Amino acid sequence: xxxxxxxxxxxxxxxxxxxxxxxxxxxxxxxxxxxxxxxxxxxxxxxxxxxxxxxxxxxxxxxxxxxxxxxxxxxxxxxxxxxxxxxxxxxxxxxxxxxxxxxxxxxxxxxxxxxxxxxxxxxxxxxxxxxxxxxxxxxxxxxxxxxxxxxxxxxxxxxxxxxxxxxxxxxxxxxxxxxxxxxxxxxxxxxxxxxxxxxxxxxxxxxxxxxxxxxxxxxxxxxxxxxxxxxxxxxxxxxxxxxxxxxxxxxxxxxxxxxxxxxxxxxxxxxxxxxxxxxxxxxxxxxxxxxxxxxxxxxxxxxxxxxxxxxxxxxxxxxxxxxxxxxxxxxxxxxxxxxxxxxxxxxxxxxxxxxxxxxxxxxxxxx
Amino acid sequence: xxxxxxxxxxxxxxxxxxxxxxxxxxxxxxxxxxxxxxxxxxxxxxxxxxxxxxxxxxxxxxxxxxxxxxxxxxxxxxxxxxxxxxxxxxxxxxxxxxxxxxxxxxxxxxxxxxxxxxxxxxxxxxxxxxxxxxxxxxxxxxxxxxxxxxxxxxxxxxxxxxxxxxxxxxxxxxxxxxxxxxxxxxxxxxxxxxxxxxxxxxxxxxxxxxxxxxxxxxxxxxxxxxxxxxxxxxxxxxxxxxxxxxxxxxxxxxxxxxxxxxxxxxxxxxxxxxxxxxxxxxxxxxxxxxxxxxxxxxxxxxxxxxxxxxxxxxxxxxxxxxxxxxxxxxxxxxxxxxxxxxxxxxxxxxxxxxxxxxxxxxxxxxxxxxxxxxxxxxxxxxxxxxxxxxxxxxxxxxxxxx
Numbered sequence: 001x002x003x004x005x006x007x008x009x010x011x012x013x014x015x016x017x018x019x020x021x022x023x024x025x026x027x028x029x030x031x032x033x034x035x036x037x038x039x040x041x042x043x044x045x046x047x048x049x050x051x052x053x054x055x056x057x058x059x060x061x062x063x064x065x066x067x068x069x070x071x072x073x074x075x076x077x078x079x080x081x082x083x084x085x086x087x088x089x090x091x092x093x094x095x096x097x098x099x100x101x102x103x104x105x106x107x108x109x110x111x112x113x114x115x116x117x118x119x120x121x122x123x124x125x126x127x128x129x130x131x132x133x134x135x136x137x138x139x140x141x142x143x144x145x146x147x148x149x150x151x152x153x154x155x156x157x158x159x160x161x162x163x164x165x166x167x168x169x170x171x172x173x174x175x176x177x178x179x180x181x182x183x184x185x186x187x188x189x190x191x192x193x194x195x196x197x198x199x200x201x202x203x204x205x206x207x208x209x210x211x212x213x214x215x216x217x218x219x220x221x222x223x224x225x226x227x228x229x230x231x232x233x234x235x236x237x238x239x240x241x242x243x244x245x246x247x248x249x250x251x252x253x254x255x256x257x258x259x260x261x262x263x264x265x266x267x268x269x270x271x272x273x274x275x276x277x278x279x280x281x282x283x284x285x286x287x288x289x290x291x292x293x294x295x296x297x298x299x300x301x302x303x304x305x306x307x308x309x310x311x312x313x314x315x316x317x318x319x320x321x322x323x324x325x326x327x328x329x330x331x332x333x334x335x336x337x338x339x340x341x342x343x344x345x346x347x348x349x350x351x352x353x354x355x356x357x358x359x360x361x362x363x364x365x366x367x
Numbered sequence: 368x369x370x371x372x373x374x375x376x377x378x379x380x381x382x383x384x385x386x387x388x389x390x391x392x393x394x395x396x397x398x399x400x401x402x403x404x405x406x407x408x409x410x411x412x413x414x415x416x417x418x419x420x421x422x423x424x425x426x427x428x429x430x431x432x433x434x435x436x437x438x439x440x441x442x443x444x445x446x447x448x449x450x451x452x453x454x455x456x457x458x459x460x461x462x463x464x465x466x467x468x469x470x471x472x473x474x475x476x477x478x479x480x481x482x483x484x485x486x487x488x489x490x491x492x493x494x495x496x497x498x499x500x501x502x503x504x505x506x507x508x509x510x511x512x513x514x515x516x517x518x519x520x521x522x523x524x525x526x527x528x529x530x531x532x533x534x535x536x537x538x539x540x541x542x543x544x545x546x547x548x549x550x551x552x553x554x555x556x557x558x559x560x561x562x563x564x565x566x567x568x569x570x571x572x573x574x575x576x577x578x579x580x581x582x583x584x585x586x587x588x589x590x591x592x593x594x595x596x597x598x599x600x601x602x603x604x605x606x607x608x609x610x611x612x613x614x615x616x617x618x619x620x621x622x623x624x625x626x627x628x629x630x631x632x633x634x635x636x637x638x639x640x641x642x643x644x645x646x647x648x649x650x651x652x653x654x655x656x657x658x659x660x661x662x663x664x665x666x667x668x669x670x671x672x673x674x675x676x677x678x679x680x681x682x683x684x685x686x687x688x689x690x691x692x693x694x695x696x697x698x699x700x701x702x703x704x705x706x707x708x709x710x711x712x713x714x715x716x717x718x719x720x721x722x723x724x725x726x727x728x729x730x731x732x733x734x735x736x737x738x739x740x741x742x743x744x745x746x747x748x749x750x751x752x753x754x755x756x757x758x759x760x761x762x763x764x765x766x767x768x769x
Contacts, residue, residue: 109494114390122384165547172722241551248491258547260499267467267497 007139007208013221015142015286016201018149020225022283023101024194025153026276028251029233030185034242035171038234043186045226048195051345052222054352055198056215059205061355067202068297074354081298083347088294090343091200092310095287096317097331099123102280104324109253109273120318127281128311131288132304135207138285145278152275153232156256159265165239165258188345192336195226196344203290288314399462402439402524405509406449406486407475413485415452416443417464418513418524437578438521441514449489466496470528472546473565474502475509479596479603487550487601498547501528504596504603506566515567515575518586527590531563534592539622540613541592553600556721556728557712561607561615564594597709605709607702614702617695618661618714620646627667629690631674635763638671639691639752650716652727657738659716661699663748667691672761679759684752691750703744710736 030040062070067087072080103119111119130138160166175182208214232252236245239255248254256272259265291310296303321327405416418441442460446452456464474483490496505512513523520526535543541563552560569575569588580586595612597605607615616622627639643666650657669678669687677683706713717735721728731738 111391112494118383118390125380125384169722173725176725240547241555243554244491244550254491254498257497258499266499 006136007204009208009211009214009217011139011143012201012204012208013217014146015139015204015282016198016218017221017225018142018146018279018282019200019286020194020198020222021149021153021229022194022279023098023276024229025232025252025279026101026105026250028236028245028248029190029229030182031242031246033181033185034176034246035173035237036175036177036182037185037237037242038171038230039175040182040185040190041226041230041233043182044190044195045223045230047186047191048198048226049219049222051191051196051348052198052219054348055202056205056218058202058348058352058355060215061352061359063210064206066204066206066293066297067199068294070202070351070355072297074351074358084294084298087343087347088291088298090339091287091290091294092313093317093335094197095284095291096314096320097327097335098280098283098287099314100318100321100327102277102284103318104327105250105273105276105280108250108324109269117315117319120315123281123284124311124315127285127288128307130285131292132307135204135289135293138289141285142282145282149275149278152271153228156259156268156272157232157235159259159261159268160235160239160255163259163261165255165260166235167238167241170238170241171234188341189332189336192340192344194229196340198222199344199348200286200290202348203293284314393463397463398465399460400465401469402522403471403473403513403527404466404469405473405475405505405513406478406483407509408478408481412445412447413449413452413478414443414445414510415449415456416441416510416513417456419460419462419464420522437516439523441510443510449485469496469500470522470524471531472500472502473505473509473512473527474562475505476507476596476603478509479504479562479598482601483598484601487546490546491550498550499545501531502544502546502549502562503527503531503565503592504562506564506593511572512565512567512590515572515588515590516578516580517590518575518580518583523590527565530590530592534563535621535623537624539616539625540609541595542612542616542619542621549598552715553598555715555718556732557715557717558600559711559713560598561595561612561713562598563592563612564596564606565590566593567591568593597706597711597713599709599711604711607705607709610698611702611705614698614700615706615713616702617644617646617663617699618648618702620644620648622646627691627694629694633675635674636671637669637674637687637690639667639687639694639750640670641665641667642753648714648716648719650720652724656741657716657720658743658745659703659714661744661746663695663699663746665691665695665748665750667750667752669752669755672755673763674761675764675767677760677764678755684755687752688750691752692748695748695750696746699746699748700744707740707742710740712736712739716742 028037029044030037033040058070062073065073068084071083071087074080075083099120102123103116106119107114107116130141236251236255239258240248240251245251253269253272256268259268288310292303292306295301295306295310321330399417399419401417402420403418405418407414407416418439420439421436423436442456444452444456444459446455453464472486474486490498490500515523517523517526517530520529531541531543534541542561544560544562549560549562567575567588567590569586571587574580574587575589593609595607595615596603597607613622613625622641622644625641627641629637629639631637644663646661646663649660649662651660672678676686678687712735716739717728720731
């Protein structure tokens with residue numbers, strides 16, 4: 001249970017950034033707001049920022065304890081263990097969703113005759129191996145993959161406006177139907193995915209080196225990523241138009257398919273799918289880590305022994321939905337609206353409040 | 368427990384990961400790469416024609432001249448749905464049809480009149496065909512156009528795609544429409560789009576189906592673009608001529624380079640090369656009705672003249688500019704009248720009103736076609752003839768002055 005304080009703050013921030021981008025570019029966020037999708041994204045990002053501040057507040061109250069230890073200490077033994085197990089379940093479920101997303105995207109686009117279980121198994125093998133080496137390796141991997149993802153998304157962001165498929169006027173009319181559709185799209189859907197998922201990092205904050213600008217770096221990374229995501233999301237609207245974009249399964253993939261520059265840079269599906277793989281892989285690894293560390297905290301068994309079991313569990317969970325349609329329906333309907341807010345908003349706020357109350361009580365009793 | 372060596376595990380895992388892609392292996396020789404696809408519809412059944420590249424004959428380093436084998440072969444298959452037709456093609460074609468490199472999509476006239484929504488759905492839903500494929504409407508049946516060669520080009524599908532591109536760059540008579548732009552236009556508020564028509568002209572149409580045509584210097588028949596097919600939503604409803612299409616191209620700011628010719632009273636001619644054009648179309652509300660205001664800024668050059676007047680003075684340049692302005696205005700009016708007659712919003716004015724004045728659009732939406740019919744247009748063209756080339760006054764003037 002050594003909190004070795006061996007992570008640099010920059011590593012944490014980079015991992016947070018890549019984690020946010022992860023699979024967000026897979027879907028069109030805020031599609032109901034039509035051309036105001038960017039406003040919906042920004043609103044969601046703002047609300048997510050508030051959540052992030054709450055999480056950072058929790059962390060600074062007890063800088064040495066991670067999420068699971070916090071629950072144990074402040075909620076009592078039984079309640080704490082139950083909540084920890086719930087969180088482990090939540091992280092495992094999110095990981096399995098991302099795993100399913102990865103397999104579905106692969107089967108839809110690149111390998112359409114390969115059996116899906118094979119893709120799932122290969123992915124889980126690779127990710128399990130990363131998790132087996134510990135959290136330090138995960139963060140270092142993020143540092144290595146960071147230039148690739150940055151380059152990839154920058155390339156897409158530059159190529160799209162410069163090839164004539166970009167129609168700036170598609171963003172008009174702004175606020176055509178007022179703020180209602182924007183707010184409806186943002187709460188709770190955009191908060192749950194992707195901005196609220198930073199609750200996972202409460203598990204990793206204690207491992208970072210303490211420094212005065214810890215908050216600043218994390219918040220800056222979050223804001224920059226949120227802005228970049230809004231821009232990339234809006235690129236979809238700029239190219240496909242709000243109607244076709246809402247009907248498309250993988251809108252950014254369609255957008256990238258349209259790039260045609262000098263007959264050489266055509267059909268850059270592979271580039272974009274690679275970025276998706278990397279992002280999804282990082283997300284799966286991070287959630288996997290969260291679940292495994294949680295199990296270690298609950299049972300005291302070293303997390304390396306849990307990797308295999310959780311890996312198998314993830315494989316199994318990823319086949320929960322028989323069809324892609326149901327997978328998306330459950331994801332965007334049930335998960336986003338009902339289960340995620342509990343873990344991302346409700347429980348952290350509860351924890352924060354309990355910590356504050358208990359600390360105040362302690363202060364009173366120990367003058 | 369069998370002692371499992373780490374190396375063995377590693378090898379097994381390697382095999383698993385390396386063989387994972389074997390399910391999707393494709394041999395190049397098994398692919399029938401289509402260069403053009405044609406869609407026809409009879410009695411509710413789709414008839415799809417594929418123009419497939421024959422690799423040995425298409426290679427540049429292959430046999431000289433036409434060789435002994437045609438560079439493309441075509442065949443047709445039928446089905447109630449498009450995908451059924453593709454599946455049916457497997458009963459007569461040994462190769463797997465590969466649509467990713469299709470250059471043009473040719474839609475038969477009758478099929479276009481019945482609606483092309485199914486074709487668009489097919490292209491978006493499946494990963495292989497690209498939405499960037501260029502569209503053409505066939506004057507007649509698409510089948511008849513896919514088996515014709517375009518000498519001296521080896522690949523007719525590619526040649527058609529190049530024709531569309533060149534025309535857009537040089538003549539700007541017809542717009543370059545790919546499937547995605549077409550889909551965006553017809554799903555927008557204006558709901559209208561124009562697609563060029565391909566037709567065949569000449570004495571003997573059958574001859575260009577044979578590769579012997581490559582041996583002749585002058586082809587007995589040629590494929591060419593003629594006319595613009597106008598779509599309202601997904602059905603074809605009318606046709607514009609080349610000059611009307613050019614007018615519409617002006618009004619939608621699609622003109623890159625084109626040529627203007629002015630014929631004077633004495634038969635003298637001036638030819639202008641339009642190098643750059645920016646046209647802004649704006650709907651302006653006057654009272655309760657709308658007028659369209661067109662502002663065009665054009666930069667041209669003089670590239671041919673038999674005028675007897677002095678060209679090398681500012682006042683004659685002004686006269687030339689005035690000539691060009693009148694020509695452009697006339698072309699725009701022609702295009703505008705044609706769209707009004709067809710009652711379609713080819714200019715995308717509905718879209719513009721929706722974008723800039725969304726509240727007015729809500730009340731205008733239902734009666735839009737009638738509103739369009741009675742709309743007026745005011746055109747302001749500003750041409751500047753920047754250069755007159757490497758000759759000052761015209762050669763005819765030189766001859767005349769001796």
